[in-house]
Amino acid sequence: xxxxxxxxxxxxxxxxxxxxxxxxxxxxxxxxxxxxxxxxxxxxxxxxxxxxxxxxxxxxxxxxxxxxxxxxxxxxxxxxxxxxxxxxxxxxxxxxxxxxxxxxxxxxxxxxxxxxxxxxxxxxxxxxxxxxxxxxxxxxxxxxxxxxxxxxxxxxxxxxxxxxxxxxxxxxxxxxxxxxxxxxxxxxxxxxxxxxxxxxxxxxxxxxxxxxxxxxx
Amino acid sequence: xxxxxxxxxxxxxxxxxxxxxxxxxxxxxxxxxxxxxxxxxxxxxxxxxxxxxxxxxxxxxxxxxxxxxxxxxxxxxxxxxxxxxxxxxxxxxxxxxxxxxxxxxxxxxxxxxxxxxxxxxxxxxxxxxxxxxxxxxxxxxxxxxxxxxxxxxxxxxxxxxxxxxxxxxxxxxxxxxxxxxxxxxxxxxxxxxxxxxxxxxxxxxxxxxxxxxxxxxxxxxxxxxxxxxxxxxxxxxxxxxxxxxxxxxxxxxxxxxxxxxxxxxxxxxxxxxxxxxxxxxxxxxxxxxxxxxxxxxxxxxxxx
Numbered sequence: 001x002x003x004x005x006x007x008x009x010x011x012x013x014x015x016x017x018x019x020x021x022x023x024x025x026x027x028x029x030x031x032x033x034x035x036x037x038x039x040x041x042x043x044x045x046x047x048x049x050x051x052x053x054x055x056x057x058x059x060x061x062x063x064x065x066x067x068x069x070x071x072x073x074x075x076x077x078x079x080x081x082x083x084x085x086x087x088x089x090x091x092x093x094x095x096x097x098x099x100x101x102x103x104x105x106x107x108x109x110x111x112x113x114x115x116x117x118x119x120x121x122x123x124x125x126x127x128x129x130x131x132x133x134x135x136x137x138x139x140x141x142x143x144x145x146x147x148x149x150x151x152x153x154x155x156x157x158x159x160x161x162x163x164x165x166x167x168x169x170x171x172x173x174x175x176x177x178x179x180x181x182x183x184x185x186x187x188x189x190x191x192x193x194x195x196x197x198x199x200x201x202x203x204x205x206x207x208x209x210x211x212x213x214x215x216x217x
Numbered sequence: 218x219x220x221x222x223x224x225x226x227x228x229x230x231x232x233x234x235x236x237x238x239x240x241x242x243x244x245x246x247x248x249x250x251x252x253x254x255x256x257x258x259x260x261x262x263x264x265x266x267x268x269x270x271x272x273x274x275x276x277x278x279x280x281x282x283x284x285x286x287x288x289x290x291x292x293x294x295x296x297x298x299x300x301x302x303x304x305x306x307x308x309x310x311x312x313x314x315x316x317x318x319x320x321x322x323x324x325x326x327x328x329x330x331x332x333x334x335x336x337x338x339x340x341x342x343x344x345x346x347x348x349x350x351x352x353x354x355x356x357x358x359x360x361x362x363x364x365x366x367x368x369x370x371x372x373x374x375x376x377x378x379x380x381x382x383x384x385x386x387x388x389x390x391x392x393x394x395x396x397x398x399x400x401x402x403x404x405x406x407x408x409x410x411x412x413x414x415x416x417x418x419x420x421x422x423x424x425x426x427x428x429x430x431x432x433x434x435x436x437x438x439x440x441x442x443x444x445x446x447x448x449x450x451x452x453x454x455x456x457x458x459x460x461x462x463x464x465x466x467x468x469x470x471x472x473x474x475x476x477x478x479x480x481x482x483x484x485x486x487x488x489x490x491x492x493x494x495x496x497x498x499x500x501x502x503x504x505x506x507x508x509x510x511x512x513x514x515x516x517x518x519x520x521x
Binding site: 004007008010011012014015018019022096097100101103104107108111115126127130 | 387388389392498499502503505506507509510513514516517518
């Protein structure tokens with residue numbers, strides 16, 4: 001028997017990921033990201049509800065994700081958007097309509113790929129692995145197809161959400177490891193990217209990463 | 218008996234929907250609005266009038282509205298209304314014919330528009346087919362998803378009986394309903410894709426094509442448009458209310474569902490702004506992506 005609430009949370013995360021491919025406003029992309037993070041944060045709770053009682057680990061994961069990804073990271077990103085005064089993704093390398101279609105193709109690929117994958121144990125939902133893969137790929141697509149550093153960070157974070165979902169596969173076996181991985185990974189990533197963005201901004205007065213390609217001495 | 222009831226609903230009720238939509242829009246604007254039966258009065262007025270034909274037009278122009286309505290009525294014969302009234306002409310594979318009958322109806326309208334020789338109508342025709350070409354993948358992907366879920370290629374078997382919808386395919390069906398609702402809005406040139414009331418040259422899409430029709434021809438155009446809204450609405454309503462019940466209950470449920478559908482369309486039209494022309498393809502692609510995702514989920518549930 002499938003868990004409808006878990007399905008809805010996973011599909012919501014997937015839809016928000018696809019939607020973020022189609023938006024030109026950086027503020028909207030950040031909003032889609034934190035909504036997605038909220039949906040993903042629900043997943044450990046819903047998985048555990050399905051198998052019986054709720055453990056402390058699930059609550060810790062939930063709370064940490066909520067605080068870090070739903071509140072902390074968007075706050076930080078919005079600030080850097082404000083400081084750099086860049087509101088829209090003006091010239092993406094791949095247009096929004098095309099990236100939507102590419103995104104759909106990648107999701108299809110992920111669904112096909114997920115069925116080939118030998119897993120150590122049965123996942124809590126048959127959608128967990130496909131959605132995790134899809135978010136990974138959508139995140140990658142965002143990173144390679146956008147020219148603004150903030151959108152690329154959002155792409156990285158979407159990817160991170162996918163990795164988080166993937167990690168949940170092992171939540172019963174290695175709960176501490178997952179928690180550690182999730183939190184450390186995210187912390188370091190945002191820290192580094194924040195510094196990078198800030199410095200691009202300080203040094204060059206904008207956050208278009210393509211300007212870095214044309215540096216001359 | 219059931220076929221007669223199906224036919225009566227198909228022939229008589231469609232003009233009611235635009236009436237309800239307009240009443241809802243008027244209520245949002247703080248007006249009373251035209252009577253719910255306004256479109257019936259309009260049709261009755263128009264069929265008694267004479268038609269004016271430009272000397273530039275040929276028989277194609279005269280055939281356009283008739284072919285459109287005929288194609289839509291045949292499409293209506295393939296579609297079940299709710300769970301209780303099966304399509305009188307249903308057969309295995311009728312989903313494809315249904316989609317192409319909608320296409321044939323549009324083709325006739327487009328040809329009639331081009332036949333006038335007016336460049337303005339040509340522009341409208343070009344816009345209409347551009348958007349239709351993008352709405353069609355969404356429609357077909359939704360049909361494919363439904364066909365996978367039910368293991369059949371006929372609307373009647375696809376939408377009848379106890380649908381397995383909400384427990385195993387829940388989110389997938391929600392996405393299908395979303396995609397089909399967007400397709401219904403786009404196919405019927407409603408806001409946010411096109412405004413059926415606008416007559417501003419720059420932004421008109423569908424209305425441009427029918428400017429030269431008059432009298433009974435225009436009555437057919439309006440009648441055809443209401444049938445199209447009714448048919449696509451019927452699919453959305455049945456998907457949203459996937460219950461099994463006795464036949465009278467089914468019919469009542471279906472009619473109530475259609476009224477709610479018209480109210481929702483009215484609410485959407487009152488609360489959403491029209492999209493910029495270059496944003497429309499993006500939303501239609503998004504509808505297609507919705508349908509594709511739904512299909513992926515259904516595929517995994519069916520095989521896994």
